[in-house]
Amino acid sequence: MVDITLTEEQRMLRETLERYLGREHPMEARTAGAGATGTDGHWRSFVEMGLPAVPVSADNGGIGGGGTEIAIIAEQLGRNLVAAPYLETAVMAASIVEACDDVGLRRSLAEEIVAGSVYAVAHFEPDSRFDAGHVNASAVPQGDGFVLRGAKASVAWADRAERLLVSARLDGGVAIFAVDPGAAGLDVKAYVTNDGQRGADLRLSGAKGVLVVGPERGGDAIDTAIGRARIYLACEAAAIMRRMCDLTREYVATRQQFGTAIGSFQVIQHRLVDMYSQTEQSLSMALLAAGSWDAPAAERDRVTSAARALVSRAGRFVGQNAVQLHGGIGMAWETPLSHYFKRLTMNGIQMGDESYHLRRFASLSGAAQRAR
Amino acid sequence: MNFRYSDEDEAFREGIASFVRNNIDPEVARKVRDNLPLTKEEHVGWERTIGARGWAAPHWPVEHGGPGWSALQRFICEEALASECAPRVNPCGVSLIAPVIIHFGNAEQKAYYLPRILMSEDWWCQGFSEPNAGSDLAALRTRAERHGDHYLLNGQKIWTTQAQYANLMVCLARTDSSGRKQEGITVLIVDMQAPGVSVRPIITMEGSHEVNEVFFENVKVPVENVVGEEGKGWSYAKFMLEYERFGTPEVGRSKQQLRRLKEIAATAGTGGSSLLDDPDFAARVAWVEIELMALETTMLRFLSEDDGGRRSAATDAAIPMLKVRGTDIQQELSELFVIAAGARGMAWQHGLDGTLDGNADTRWMTSSASHYFNWRKASIYGGSSEIQRQITAKNMAGL
Numbered sequence: 001m002v003d004i005t006l007t008e009e010q011r012m013l014r015e016t017l018e019r020y021l022g023r024e025h026p027m028e029a030r031t032a033g034a035g036a037t038g039t040d041g042h043w044r045s046f047v048e049m050g051l052p053a054v055p056v057s058a059d060n061g062g063i064g065g066g067g068t069e070i071a072i073i074a075e076q077l078g079r080n081l082v083a084a085p086y087l088e089t090a091v092m093a094a095s096i097v098e099a100c101d102d103v104g105l106r107r108s109l110a111e112e113i114v115a116g117s118v119y120a121v122a123h124f125e126p127d128s129r130f131d132a133g134h135v136n137a138s139a140v141p142q143g144d145g146f147v148l149r150g151a152k153a154s155v156a157w158a159d160r161a162e163r164l165l166v167s168a169r170l171d172g173g174v175a176i177f178a179v180d181p182g183a184a185g186l187d188v189k190a191y192v193t194n195d196g197q198r199g200a201d202l203r204l205s206g207a208k209g210v211l212v213v214g215p216e217r218g219g220d221a222i223d224t225a226i227g228r229a230r231i232y233l234a235c236e237a238a239a240i241m242r243r244m245c246d247l248t249r250e251y252v253a254t255r256q257q258f259g260t261a262i263g264s265f266q267v268i269q270h271r272l273v274d275m276y277s278q279t280e281q282s283l284s285m286a287l288l289a290a291g292s293w294d295a296p297a298a299e300r301d302r303v304t305s306a307a308r309a310l311v312s313r314a315g316r317f318v319g320q321n322a323v324q325l326h327g328g329i330g331m332a333w334e335t336p337l338s339h340y341f342k343r344l345t346m347n348g349i350q351m352g353d354e355s356y357h358l359r360r361f362a363s364l365s366g367a368a369q370r371a372r
Numbered sequence: 373m374n375f376r377y378s379d380e381d382e383a384f385r386e387g388i389a390s391f392v393r394n395n396i397d398p399e400v401a402r403k404v405r406d407n408l409p410l411t412k413e414e415h416v417g418w419e420r421t422i423g424a425r426g427w428a429a430p431h432w433p434v435e436h437g438g439p440g441w442s443a444l445q446r447f448i449c450e451e452a453l454a455s456e457c458a459p460r461v462n463p464c465g466v467s468l469i470a471p472v473i474i475h476f477g478n479a480e481q482k483a484y485y486l487p488r489i490l491m492s493e494d495w496w497c498q499g500f501s502e503p504n505a506g507s508d509l510a511a512l513r514t515r516a517e518r519h520g521d522h523y524l525l526n527g528q529k530i531w532t533t534q535a536q537y538a539n540l541m542v543c544l545a546r547t548d549s550s551g552r553k554q555e556g557i558t559v560l561i562v563d564m565q566a567p568g569v570s571v572r573p574i575i576t577m578e579g580s581h582e583v584n585e586v587f588f589e590n591v592k593v594p595v596e597n598v599v600g601e602e603g604k605g606w607s608y609a610k611f612m613l614e615y616e617r618f619g620t621p622e623v624g625r626s627k628q629q630l631r632r633l634k635e636i637a638a639t640a641g642t643g644g645s646s647l648l649d650d651p652d653f654a655a656r657v658a659w660v661e662i663e664l665m666a667l668e669t670t671m672l673r674f675l676s677e678d679d680g681g682r683r684s685a686a687t688d689a690a691i692p693m694l695k696v697r698g699t700d701i702q703q704e705l706s707e708l709f710v711i712a713a714g715a716r717g718m719a720w721q722h723g724l725d726g727t728l729d730g731n732a733d734t735r736w737m738t739s740s741a742s743h744y745f746n747w748r749k750a751s752i753y754g755g756s757s758e759i760q761r762q763i764t765a766k767n768m769a770g771l
Contacts, residue, residue, distance in 0.1 A: 126729070129642040129714050153728070154715040189729065193718040194578070194741040201729050257508035267758055316707075323748050327506055327756065328531045328583075331576045331749055338577035342745060345710070346718050353711060355652035 004287070006068070014072045016049060021080040027336040030081055030196070043084055047116035052090040055228075057098060060110035067293030070228070071235040071286065078239035081339055083197045085118045085157035091232050092225040093119035096165050096176055099213045099221035109178065109212070112163065120161035122152035122179075122202050123222055130352040132226050133219070137204060139168040139175060146170070146177060146211060147185070148204040158200035159190035166202075166209060167222055173215025174222060183207045195343040220297070226351055227300050231293060233347055234286040234307040237315050240344045241279040244322040247337050248272060251326055262325075271321055278314035285310045302364040305357040312354035319344045375669055377448070384445060385452045388427070392456035395421055401457040405632055406735050407706075407743035408726070409580055410459055412495065412537045418459050419492035427453070429466040429490055436474060436482065437490045443675040447623075454624030455631075462534070464496035465489040468612045469542040469599070472559060476600030476608060485561075499529040499543035499562065499586060500609065506531075507759050509544075510553045510606060516545035516560060516593060523547070525562065525591040531753070535571045535584040538564050542612075544605050557605030561597040568592075576749075578742035579722050613755060614691070620754055621698030623668050629705045630661060633712065636736050640712045647712055656711075660704050667697050689767035692760040699750040699757065706747045709740040717741050 006014070025042065046052065054069050056062020063069075070091065077086060094113050100106035113119060128134035137150025148168050158164060164179040164186075179186060185206035193199045213221045249272060252263035262268050289307035292300040319341045323330040330337050348354065377385070400414050422428050425439075430446040432438030441449065454460075470489050473481050488494050505512040514527025525545060535541070541562040548556030562569070568591035573581045600608055634657065637647040647653045671694065677683045710717055713736070719728060721738040728734040751757040 124715060126716070127642065127644050129640070131642040134642050151729075154718055191719045192722070194720045194745070195718070199718055203729075256504065257506065257511070262507075267761075320703075320748065324751060324756070324758075327752050328501070328749075331752070333575040333577055333579065335577075338745075342577060342741075345741065345744070349710065349714055349717070351715070353714070355650070355711075358652070 006072075010068055010072060013054075013069060014076065017051075017073065017076040020045060020049065021076060021082065025080050025082060027081070027339075030083075030336065030339055042082065043118070044116065046084065046086065050114075051086065052094070052116060053114040055090055056094050056110050056114055060098065060107055061114050062094070062110060067231060067290035070232055070293065071290040074232045074235035075239040078236035078343075079243045081240070081336070081343055083195075085120065085160060085198075087229055087232050087236075088121055088157050088161075089113060089117070089119040092121040092229050093163075093165050095225040095228050096121065096213060096221050099217055099224070101214065101217070102212075105210070105212065109163075117162040118157060118160050119163050119165060120155055120158040120200075121225060122155045122158060122164050122166045123226075124153055124155075124351075126151050126153040126201070128153075130356040132222060132351075133174075135167055135169055135174050137166070137168040139170045139177060139209060142208075146209045147206045148177060148179065148209045149206060150204050152202040152204070155200050155202055156193075157198050158202060159188055160198055164202075165212060166204065167218065168204075168209070170215045170218075173218055175211060175215045175218040176213040176221060177209030178212050179204075179207055179209045193346065195346040196339065223297060223301075227297065227304055228293065230304045230308050230351055231286075231289045233350055234282075234289050234304070234311045237311045237344060237347045238279065238283040238286040240340050240347070241275075241282055241311075241315060241318045244318055244337060244340050244344070245272070245275050245279050247340070248275065248322045248325050251329075251337075255327075268325060271325060275318045275321055278317055282311045282314045298364065298368070302361060302368060305352075305361040305364060308352060309354050309357035309361055312348040312357065315344045315348045316354075375672060381444070381448055385448050388449055388452035389456050391425075392453060392458050396456065396458060400459060404457040404459050405628070406726075406739045407746075408721070408735075408739055409582070412534075415459055415462065415537075416492050416495070419461055422453070422458070422461070423491045426490070428461050428492070429470065431467070432470065432486075432490075433474065436470075436486045443678040444672070447671060447675055450622075451624035451627065454622070455628050457628060460622075460625070462492075462496065464498045464533075464538075464542060465492070465494065468498055469496055469561070472542075472599050472608050472612060475611070476604075480596070481599065494540045495534065495538045497532050497535045497538035497541045497564070497586075499532060499541040501531045502528060503530050507756055509609065510557070512544055512546060512557065514543070514545045514588065515549075516547050516558060518547070518595075521595050523560065523593045523595065525560070525568075525588040525593050527588050529586040529588075530583075531574070532571075532584045532586045533582060535564065535586050536573065536581065540564060541586070542599075544609055547602050554606040556603050557609070558602045559599040559605045559608050560593050561599060562588075562591065562593055566591050566593075576746060578745040579720070580742070580746065582746075620695045620750075621667060621671060622702060623664065623671060623698065626664055626698070626701050626705060627668075629702070629709075630657075630664060632736075633657065633705060633708055636709070637712050640714075653708075653711065656704070656708060660701055660708065663697070663701050663704075667694070667701060670694070670697075689764060692755070692763045692767070695754065696751075696757045696760050702750055703744075703747055706740075706744040709736065710744045713737040713740040 053062040054065040058064040097109045139146040139148050166177050166179050167174050187203040188200050190200040252268050255262050285307035289304045292303040323341055329335055419428055429438055430441055430449050434440040502512050516523040516525050543560045543562045544557055545560050547558040568589040570587045572585045574583045641647045674687050716737045717740045719738045721742050726735045726738055
């Protein structure tokens with residue numbers, strides 16, 4: 001039976017976050033700044049609410065939440081357009097840490113995450129595009145650790161991170177290393193992203209790393225982290241689309257031209273209805289993907305790619321039309337809608353665009369058929 | 373029937389293209405190629421370079437400094453300039469106010485303004501839209517009240533492109549509010565330095581300062597700054613927007629962007645592979661190329677009717693759709709650059725001086741999203757796509 005009701009704890013999580021963000025995260029703060037929003041204050045509050053602990057397993061000192069909890073958090077951070085390293089720290093890094101074989105190291109890293117350390121995951125490289133298997137960075141043993149060489153691109157929040165998890169080739173596989181952001185041989189070129197978050201390109205020229213996941217499990221750990229990140233992104237996108245639909249509905253109901261609200265024109269009504277229906281479809285797919293959080297990789301990836309393909313396509317439609325129906329005012333920095341549009345656009349190309357996921361789904365879906 | 377350019381046409385085109393190659397500042401051409409903003413000096417410098425040859429105003433009559441070209445030659449000129457990444461000439465002077473002065477202005481206005489417009493002596497801005505008069509332009513409320521030898525102008529304009537550079541505005545103001553809303557509108561030339569004019573920037577979502585709000589508080593506008601007849605502004609405005617519409621398809625510019633897209637896509641795939649080998653990407657690029665071929669051919673078809681002096685009613689009705697097709701193509705191209713850049717295009721150009729890793733070849737990546745965001749304006753300005761469709765529907769008998 002399909003059950004979409006939330007438990008008491010899940011409802012509380014949503015209400016707590018909703019209340020906090022409604023009170024402490026006004027959109028004016030977002031539109032006032034010229035670049036990235038400061039998140040430090042909010043991050044401390046999120047840590048107090050226990051958000052980074054949510055997906056960390058109970059064994060490692062966390063809450064042991066899954067797809068539903070992440071869907072709730074992604075929805076709230078998305079609809080309030082919060083710029084914070086939650087996806088990087090709590091979804092991606094925490095997932096990688098769970099795969100660490102060394103119990104002592106695993107617990108201490110998980111403890112750091114639960115306590116609020118900001119993590120960034122440096123995996124994709126300047127020419128990897130969306131191929132998670134394309135890793136040229138390499139690691140060689142030195143002393144009691146490793147040294148890393150190579151380049152990593154578009155690493156979200158790397159310049160704010162207290163610890164970096166970096167993938168590199170080792171013994172024919174891909175391993176993951178913890179790197180201190182201040183390490184010698186690490187150059188971080190940071191920038192503000194189009195959606196007001198932080199990004200960086202990394203150059204590793206002999207930076208020291210501590211092995212977190214070895215080459216026999218490193219590739220799977222990366223795939224799981226990215227698979228879960230895509231679930232988060234789908235949920236975030238659906239929440240942003242819902243918000244953009246609502247803002248557009250409010251706007252066309254009040255904007256007067258030709259002596260009447262423009263929402264009384266059929267062309268506007270039909271467009272808005274298409275935006276809403278695509279948003280509903282997106283939310284459904286995002287939740288379906290969230291349900292595959294703990295599923296075997298093949299199943300998780302098949303459903304997640306379906307969700308990402310649909311959500312990216314719908315996001316383009318909803319985003320572009322929300323701006324269009326607002327007219328000039330939808331283009332202005334002062335209008336919150338424009339910031340939702342930018343985030344939604346960037347969301348649509350993070351870790352695979354529509355075309356990438358459509359092809360991946362076709363191939364995984366074909367494989368599932370053949371296995372039957 | 374023949375859609376090929378003749379040898380003379382090709383030679384004509386090459387003459388213009390080679391002039392651009394030899395005379396444009398390479399840095400300006402690069403900025404245009406990568407969709408980066410130009411400074412006022414860069415704009416004006418280029419406008420004077422081609423203004424001296426009459427190419428800034430190819431549609432003007434010869435007696436006012438136009439080159440006396442056919443509609444086809446004008447089209448070829450636009451294509452040739454765009455293909456070499458020449459900056460687009462600010463249309464407010466040459467294409468908005470100038471045709472109104474030429475057709476409806478008095479002798480003094482023609483003698484004073486036209487040579488100055490041709491040589492970009494003034495920077496003109498367009499004072500049409502108001503907060504409550506966008507798509508419904510005739511609802512404008514800025515008032516000009518006659519007081520002896522001048523008007524007193526009060527009100528507000530919005531989305532005024534580059535008002536921060538401008539010293540003159542072509543302004544639509546209401547001189548009479550007793551009749552229908554389309555009546556009593558007058559075209560005024562407003563000195564942007566006059567007391568009572570203030571300009572407030574509007575920053576658009578990608579972070580650039582392109583448009584403004586302009587406020588008028590008891591601004592004195594001399595009576596001689598009325599262009600044409602008082603109260604006829606609505607018909608002049610429609611005349612101006614008609615001009616704007618023929619320019620906005622920007623076929624030449626899109627052809628240049630398409631070439632550039634293929635160039636950058638050739639190494640934008642995983643491991644430096646070509647994205648043009650990716651069937652989805654290749655199909656979208658192919659579709660935009662086909663759409664562009666169709667639009668160019670449609671333009672040529674309409675222009676040949678123009679040159680033959682036999683534009684049909686059906687063509688007239690369809691002209692607003694040229695803008696819609698043109699902006700759809702431009703916006704699709706801007707989106708394909710974002711897709712080509714992938715996650716690397718998340719970097720904001722303003723935060724990075726245009727390059728990633730100090731590598732100049734990455735400039736297109738950091739400008740791709742900003743241009744995509746910025747270019748959403750194309751289906752909004754100059755009459756939104758919805759309004760263009762509405763006009764076309766009205767143009768068609770029985771709808």
